[in-house]
Amino acid sequence: MNKLLLRTLTGVIYVALIVAGLLWGGTTGFSLICTLFALLGITEFLKMTKGDLKNHRATYVADLAIGLSIVDFPALTQGGLDSIIIFALEISSLILLRGVMQLYIRSERPATDIALSFLSILYVAVPLMLAGVINEAEGPLTMLLIFIMIWLNDTGAFLVGSAIGRHRLFERLSPKKSWEGFFGGLLFCLIAGYLAPILSADDFAGYPMRYVGLGVLVCVFSTWGDLFESMIKRAAGVKDSGNILPGHGGMLDRIDSILFVVPASLVYLALTSFFC
Numbered sequence: 001m002n003k004l005l006l007r008t009l010t011g012v013i014y015v016a017l018i019v020a021g022l023l024w025g026g027t028t029g030f031s032l033i034c035t036l037f038a039l040l041g042i043t044e045f046l047k048m049t050k051g052d053l054k055n056h057r058a059t060y061v062a063d064l065a066i067g068l069s070i071v072d073f074p075a076l077t078q079g080g081l082d083s084i085i086i087f088a089l090e091i092s093s094l095i096l097l098r099g100v101m102q103l104y105i106r107s108e109r110p111a112t113d114i115a116l117s118f119l120s121i122l123y124v125a126v127p128l129m130l131a132g133v134i135n136e137a138e139g140p141l142t143m144l145l146i147f148i149m150i151w152l153n154d155t156g157a158f159l160v161g162s163a164i165g166r167h168r169l170f171e172r173l174s175p176k177k178s179w180e181g182f183f184g185g186l187l188f189c190l191i192a193g194y195l196a197p198i199l200s201a202d203d204f205a206g207y208p209m210r211y212v213g214l215g216v217l218v219c220v221f222s223t224w225g226d227l228f229e230s231m232i233k234r235a236a237g238v239k240d241s242g243n244i245l246p247g248h249g250g251m252l253d254r255i256d257s258i259l260f261v262v263p264a265s266l267v268y269l270a271l272t273s274f275f276c
Helices: 003-023 026-050 053-071 073-079 081-103 110-138 140-164 179-199 208-236 251-272
Strands: 168-170 174-178
Touching (some): 003 140, 026 073, 026 110, 026 208, 026 251, 053 073, 053 081, 053 110, 081 110, 110 140, 140 174, 140 179, 140 208, 174 208, 179 208, 208 251
Antiparallel strands (some): 168 174
8 A cells, every 4th residue: 555545544543533532432432542542652662661571561561550540530530539539549559569569570770660660651641641631621622622733733844844944943853843844833733723712612711812822832842742752762763663553653653742732731721711
């Protein structure tokens, strides 16, 4: 199959999965999508930083158990206080178990191993859990708008950067990125942020400028998220985080921007909710 066609088909399926989960899947549906992303993302991160996971089977399973449990938190809160207490006990037990496990593993770098385990959870699982929080607090259309802004930022950066990109943005980590591309992506995000509350005023709380500001934030943190993953890949000596998505690379290559954008967006939306 033609590479461009394969890449396009993979991208369409990826986008359709997210849109369907947000608009028709409810809290549980979107949580399942985030859980899938976390499963693949944590696995890819640990492979890049630790190497062959056959040598880390037990800790890998523990890391996944902690990460996937954290991602499911927004769905669990639907059960009320009892569910939250059970969640807290589960996570506490798993974290303690992971620490104890490291004591019985012969490793030349135990501190690094356990630090990478917890970084995989902090870097991948926690932002995906916070995406569920935004979905619950602000509504699925706001979360969808964030995804759309990320996709438009990538599109605008590619189109403008390919056409007139001359000045390197961060050559050490990503030689192809340019300042011209950055501002092209920013323009696309600003347009999306301006139009969203106009086209669907009932679904977006607060003043329209709130979402223009969100567009600026998404553009900046999306770029940083992409650069952060590039830094990890360069340290690991790999081009892509994996090959699960034909034509696109790994799951982390698709969600790297989301992992930085979501925590920043949650803070921004929470703060602006007091003034809008």
